[in-house]
Amino acid sequence: MDENEDLETLGEQLYPLIYHKHQENAAKLTGMLLELPGPVLSQMLQDETLLSEALEKALRALQLAEEPSELTRKVEDGVSTSSDPLGEQLFELVDVYNTGHSQKITGMLLEQHQDAVLKLLSDSRLLDEQVKLALKTLEEQIVEETDVSDASDADDTERLGEKLFILVEEMDPLHANDITGMLLEMDPAALQQLLADGAMLEVAVHKAQAALQVALQAALQAPS
Incomplete structure (x- = not known):
């Protein structure tokens, strides 16, 4: 499946969710969100909170783009801003x-x-x-x-781990060490994005918590 087919599939899945809340602008909003990276769109389909936040941003952007702002009118009238x-x-x-x-x-x-x-x-x-x-x-x-x-990969990972741990500990103090360790298995670029985007980090932490729960249940059910 090529990139265009991937986007088409994501668009078909996103549109009904957006139409349910924003019928009049569903097509425009879907098109705006499809400009985002594929992994982000996939996360939105699984996380209603993340999708709602993105839709709010898109709506504000749509309003700014479609309606001449007071600022734009002032500049057109020659007023310095x-x-x-x-x-x-x-x-x-x-x-x-x-x-x-x-x-x-x-x-x-x-x-x-x-x-x-x-x-x-x-x-x-x-x-x-x-x-x-x-x-x-x-x-x-x-x-x-x-x-x-000249810093080694180990040093880079350690620094990322320290920053991640502080953020993860605020969300789940009990499992902060395990969750941070799981997140550090991701690509460094993805880790940097998690550090910069709280919503994406929250999604990643929830997934890690779910994985830990599955592992715990499996360990409890394993024969002694």
């Missing part, structure tokens, strides 16, 4: 992509001229291109930093 309101609106749109780097990408896009930023607020296709380009740049920077660093 600061970059803060622009940044807030742009962040709302960028956050829909759920990249785990919303703040950094927003900051990168805000380095452009104000007119260029305003175009991003009104042109979803242009914004999509700019977000993907910024994300690619960030990923390349991460790779370069990793290549330059």
Whole structure:
């Protein structure tokens, strides 16, 4: 199954869930969510809370894109504005992509001229291109930093483990060690995304808790 077929399948599964809550904008919202990475979409299909959060972000982005904002009207009327309101609106749109780097990408896009930023607020296709380009740049920077660093993989894993443990302990103090150990089996890039996205981390922790419960039940049922 190729990527287009995967997206089509995910879209067919997402649409009924979205239509149930947002009939008028179901098609647009489904299309917006299908811009997200496949693994994230798969998690949304399994986690109603994660899907609801993504839909809220998409709805805000849709409203900003379809309705001329007070900020845009002021600029069109020649009234000078600061970059803060622009940044807030742009962040709302960028956050829909759920990249785990919303703040950094927003900051990168805000380095452009104000007119260029305003175009991003009104042109979803242009914004999509700019977000993907910024994300690619960030990923390349991460790779370069990793290549330059002399730290061993074990040291990197230990640092990630320490950061993860602190977050996991807040969710499940009793099983924090076991869950952190399970999460550390993931790819480092995926771990970085978990550290940056609380919703994704919560989903991963719930899955680890379920796996631990299954393992515990199996151990209890095993013959002595």
